[in-house]
Amino acid sequence: MSILVVGSVAFDTLTTPSGKREKIVGGAATYFSLAASFFTGVRVIGVVGEDFTKEHESILTNRGVDTQGIEHAPGLTFHWTGSYSGSMNEAKTLGTDLNVFATFSPKIPAAYQDSDFLFLANIDPVLQLEVRKKMPNVKMVCGDTMNYWIADHTDNLKAVLKELDVLLINDGEARMLSNQSNIVKAAEGVLALGPKSLVIKHGEYGATSFFSNRAFPPVEGLAGITPRPFRAPALPLAEVVDPTGAGDSFAGGFYGYLASQPVFSPEVFRTATFYGGVMGSFACEKFGTERLQTLTREEIDARFETFREISHLS
Amino acid sequence: MSILVVGSVAFDTLTTPSGKREKIVGGAATYFSLAASFFTGVRVIGVVGEDFTKEHESILTNRGVDTQGIEHAPGLTFHWTGSYSGSMNEAKTLGTDLNVFATFSPKIPAAYQDSDFLFLANIDPVLQLEVRKKMPNVKMVCGDTMNYWIADHTDNLKAVLKELDVLLINDGEARMLSNQSNIVKAAEGVLALGPKSLVIKHGEYGATSFFSNRAFPPVEGLAGITPRPFRAPALPLAEVVDPTGAGDSFAGGFYGYLASQPVFSPEVFRTATFYGGVMGSFACEKFGTERLQTLTREEIDARFETFREISHLS
Numbered sequence: 001m002s003i004l005v006v007g008s009v010a011f012d013t014l015t016t017p018s019g020k021r022e023k024i025v026g027g028a029a030t031y032f033s034l035a036a037s038f039f040t041g042v043r044v045i046g047v048v049g050e051d052f053t054k055e056h057e058s059i060l061t062n063r064g065v066d067t068q069g070i071e072h073a074p075g076l077t078f079h080w081t082g083s084y085s086g087s088m089n090e091a092k093t094l095g096t097d098l099n100v101f102a103t104f105s106p107k108i109p110a111a112y113q114d115s116d117f118l119f120l121a122n123i124d125p126v127l128q129l130e131v132r133k134k135m136p137n138v139k140m141v142c143g144d145t146m147n148y149w150i151a152d153h154t155d156n157l158k159a160v161l162k163e164l165d166v167l168l169i170n171d172g173e174a175r176m177l178s179n180q181s182n183i184v185k186a187a188e189g190v191l192a193l194g195p196k197s198l199v200i201k202h203g204e205y206g207a208t209s210f211f212s213n214r215a216f217p218p219v220e221g222l223a224g225i226t227p228r229p230f231r232a233p234a235l236p237l238a239e240v241v242d243p244t245g246a247g248d249s250f251a252g253g254f255y256g257y258l259a260s261q262p263v264f265s266p267e268v269f270r271t272a273t274f275y276g277g278v279m280g281s282f283a284c285e286k287f288g289t290e291r292l293q294t295l296t297r298e299e300i301d302a303r304f305e306t307f308r309e310i311s312h313l314s
Numbered sequence: 315m316s317i318l319v320v321g322s323v324a325f326d327t328l329t330t331p332s333g334k335r336e337k338i339v340g341g342a343a344t345y346f347s348l349a350a351s352f353f354t355g356v357r358v359i360g361v362v363g364e365d366f367t368k369e370h371e372s373i374l375t376n377r378g379v380d381t382q383g384i385e386h387a388p389g390l391t392f393h394w395t396g397s398y399s400g401s402m403n404e405a406k407t408l409g410t411d412l413n414v415f416a417t418f419s420p421k422i423p424a425a426y427q428d429s430d431f432l433f434l435a436n437i438d439p440v441l442q443l444e445v446r447k448k449m450p451n452v453k454m455v456c457g458d459t460m461n462y463w464i465a466d467h468t469d470n471l472k473a474v475l476k477e478l479d480v481l482l483i484n485d486g487e488a489r490m491l492s493n494q495s496n497i498v499k500a501a502e503g504v505l506a507l508g509p510k511s512l513v514i515k516h517g518e519y520g521a522t523s524f525f526s527n528r529a530f531p532p533v534e535g536l537a538g539i540t541p542r543p544f545r546a547p548a549l550p551l552a553e554v555v556d557p558t559g560a561g562d563s564f565a566g567g568f569y570g571y572l573a574s575q576p577v578f579s580p581e582v583f584r585t586a587t588f589y590g591g592v593m594g595s596f597a598c599e600k601f602g603t604e605r606l607q608t609l610t611r612e613e614i615d616a617r618f619e620t621f622r623e624i625s626h627l628s
Contacts, residue, residue, distance in 0.1 A: 087495045181401045183518065184552040204497065205519035208550060231547040231625045236522060238498040267628050274627065311545050312626050313588065314581050 002041040002066075003259050004112050004138070005029050006131045007121025007248075008078055008101060009046040009070060012288060015083040018241045024288040025056050027078065028121035028144065031245035034292040035252025035279040036119075037063040038300055039260040043112045045069035045131065049077040049100045059289055069109050073100040088240050089203050106131050117259040120164075121248065122146050125156040132163050140264070142166040142255050144247070150176050162194035168251050168276075170201045183208070187229070199254065199273060201247055201280075206234040209273050216266065227266045232273040233311040235281040235303065242287045246280040249292065253279030253300075278303045316355040316380075317573050318426050318452070319343050320445045321435025321562075322392055322415060323360040323384060326602060329397040332555045338602040339370050341392065342435035342458065345559035348606040349566025349593040350433075351377040352614055353574040357426045359383040359445065363391040363414045373603055383423050387414040402557050403517050420445050431573040434478075435562065436460050439470040446477050454578070456480040456569050458561070464490050476508035482565050484515045497522070501543070513568065513587060515561055515594075520548040523587050530580065541580045546587040547625040549595040549617065556601045560594040563606065567593030567614075592617045 007029030014021050033042045043066040048056075052072070060067050081095035106127055118135050120128040120143035132141060143164050149157050150173060161167065167190065175181055178189025183200065187210035190198050198210045213226040254276030261268045278300055285291045321343030328335050347356045357380040362370075366386070374381050395409035420441055432449050434442040434457035446455060457478050463471050464487060475481065481504065489495055492503025497514065501524035504512050512524045527540040568590030575582045592614055599605045 087489075087497075175401075182552065182554065183401075184550045187550075188552075202519055205516055206545070228620070228624050229550050231520070231550070233545040233547075233625075236498045236501075236543050236545070238496065238502075240496065270627055306542070308627060310542050311547075313584055313622060 001116040001139075001259050002043055002114070003036055003117040003119055003255060004043045004045065004069075004108075004115035004135065005032050005036070005119040005121060006045040006106050006127070007032065007119075007123055009044065009048050009052070010078040010080055010101075011051075012244060013079070013081040013095075014242055014244055014287065016088065016242045016287075017085065018239070019287070021242075021287045023079065025059050026080065026244060026288055028123075028245075028248040030060065030289060031248035031283060031292070032119060032121055032252040032255075033060055033065045034063055034289055035249040035283070036256030036259070037065050037252075038279075038295065038297050039253070039256030039275070042066065042256070043069055043115060045106050045108060045112070047071045047073050047100050047104045049073060049075045052077045059293060062293070066112075069107070069112055071107065075100045082244070084243060088243050091244065108134050116140070117255065118142070119251065119255055120144065120160065121251075122149075125149055125153055125160045128160045129156070129163070132160070140165045140258070142168065142251070142258075144168050144251055145173065147173055147176055158193060161190075164195040166197045166199060166255075167195035168199045168201065168247075168254065170203065170247065174198070174200050184229075197269065199276070201250060202234070204234050204236070206232050206277055207250070207273055208232075209269060211266075216264065230270045230273060232270070232277050233307060234277050235307060235310065237281060237284060240284045243284050244288065246283045249283035250276040250280035253277075274304060274307050275300075278307055315430040315453075315573050316357055316428070317350055317431040317433055317569060318357045318359065318383075318422075318429035318449065319346050319350070319433040319435060320359040320420050320441070321346065321433075321437055323358065323362050323366070324392040324394055324415070325365075326558060327393070327395040327409075328556060328558055328601065330402065330556050330601075331399065332553070333601070335556075335601045337393065339373050340394065340558060340602055342437075342559075342562045344374065344603060345562035345597060345606070346433060346435055346566040346569075347374055347379045348377055348603055349563040349597070350570030350573070351379050351566075352593075352609065352611050353567070353570030353589070356380065356570070357383055357429060359420050359422060359426070361385045361387050361414050361418045363387060363389045366391045373607060376607070380426075383421070383426055385421065389414045396558070398557060401518075402554050405558065422448050430454070431569065432456070433565065433569055434458065434474065435565075436463075439463055439467055439474045442474045443470070443477070446474070454479045454572070456482065456565070456572075458482050458565055459487065461487055461490055472507060475504075478509040480511045480513060480569075481509035482513045482515065482561075482568065484517065484561065488512070488514050498543075511583065513590070515564060516548075518548050518550070520546050520591055521564070521587055522546075523583060525580075529583075530578065544584045544587060546584070546591050547621060548591050549621060549624065551595060551598060554598045557598050558602065560597045563597035564590040564594035567591075588618060588621050589614075592621055
């Protein structure tokens with residue numbers, strides 16, 4: 001079943017200990033779409049400028065991603081400049097040129113209306129809510145956000161959180177959103193704001209899923225039952241070339257797998273968390289989307305088995 | 315089979331967000347011994363002062379720990395004062411009164427000579443090496459250290475590392491010891507210094523075991539084979555009352571389980587890493603050794619199953 005994703009399609013200029021790349025295709029919606037495309041159909045809503053060519057777009061269309069919802073506007077594409085150093089867990093932003101993204105108003109093509117799964121990538125919560133309202137009949141809504149929206153657009157973000165089946169954020173964002181330093185209490189605080197489930201990403205340490213008692217539908221025989229948290233590992237990587245997009249690739253693997261399954265159960269959710277880690281680990285291996293462009297489903301499933309092997313007792 | 319442990323038996327004065335305790339029994343050897351005592355016999359070598367009473371010592375003897383190697387010296391017992399705040403991942407040391415520990419010279423009772431497993435808790439590497447040399451026939455040597463010895467006693471520490479079958483340290487210590495920020499490269503760097511295996515503890519994120527190609531004996535049919543790293547979870551705890559001794563309790567659970575097994579294989583090592591996390595999680599639930607004093611093997615095995623449940627796919 002198809003996922004509709006709204007988010008940024010961008011150019012990134014990146015410096016990491018492994019080298020530098022100028023204006024390569026990036027953006028949350030791009031990474032998410034590529035990662036999810038290995039599991040299910042993906043449709044993108046976003047905006048690019050006149051400098052975004054057919055060749056740039058082919059990174060998505062080569063993977064079968066439906067790009068008719070990417071608006072081509074007069075002006076330049078959103079351009080982010082950043083660098084990483086040390087343990088590379090956090091990017092240093094050197095420049096954010098919003099360009100055509102500054103006036104982005106999401107338009108949903110008629111052909112996208114039958115999408116069953118909605119992903120609200122990290123953009124202004126006002127836009128996230130607008131798209132959600134335009135897609136009232138989706139089966140599931142999953143979203144991302146970041147510290148900027150948590151700190152300065154709290155009320156708008158809270159309106160989005162009430163709409164979410166699953167929120168994906170990292171440790172720092174969960175602590176900030178809940179004002180709790182303990183991660184279990186932070187998870188409880190975030191779930192109380194509305195999301196039925198929560199995936200907290202720990203970077204190189206993996207991710208933990210937390211569930212409210214609203215997480216699973218009664219048809220699963222699980223109404224009112226709150227499953228225990230689930231901890232998925234990350235693959236220890238000897239070389240992280242570029243962590244850009246790892247979180248969005250995690251989201252794509254996670255949600256792509258969920259959307260590909262006939263039922264929604266705790267086990268499917270746990271497996272999805274593993275696939276999230278798998279896709280996040282691939283994203284780090286080369287610059288930008290390079291690794292995701294050449295990836296195969298066989299490689300993904302082999303790494304899934306590696307994830308199982310490195311974390312499971314016999 | 316019995317473990318001989320050498321390390322600190324101390325008084326701790328602690329402040330955490332949950333409260334304060336004055337001069338309660340602590341020390342690396344204490345936590346290690348209590349945690350390991352649920353799996354195998356434990357014999358302690360350490361030193362205490364005149365303020366350390368039979369009642370204090372009964373915390374160990376009540377768990378069947380052999381304390382005849384604890385020397386009672388004139389003066390006061392080693393006394394550490396510290397506090398925790400925020401996410402409680404790191405202690406702030408407010409005072410270190412070495413007292414009788416300043417002139418500690420380990421003496422090994424004759425009855426300890428047949429110990430098969432040696433644990434060198436975090437003390438001066440000169441003393442660690444001295445004890446190791448006095449116990450040449452043990453089957454396995456496992457050790458711990460800390461940033462202080464890594465930074466300022468590097469050569470002495472390196473002599474100890476060559477003697478170790480397993481080194482247990484945390485992320486920061488692994489990075490410091492190897493001068494590598496990437497954790498896989500850090501593990502390779504540490505293993506190159508001598509330990510056959512390495513367990514890197516990630517605090518609330520669990521632990522990862524790394525193996526050299528010398529990790530397992532040829533009798534296992536594994537000579538020259540380097541198993542993949544193994545990632546064990548930590549239990550997300552809603553309340554961390556006092557993290558003091560969590561790392562030493564991890565070591566006790568890990569090594570106690572290893573010493574209790576008839577064979578030493580990758581699967582036994584992986585299971586031991588899980589038991590390490592289990593004992594570390596219990597240690598945090600109450601102040602000092604309180605939780606370890608009342609714990610039962612049934613509770614330990616129930617939590618082991620919880621660890622499996624929160625990290626394993628069906």
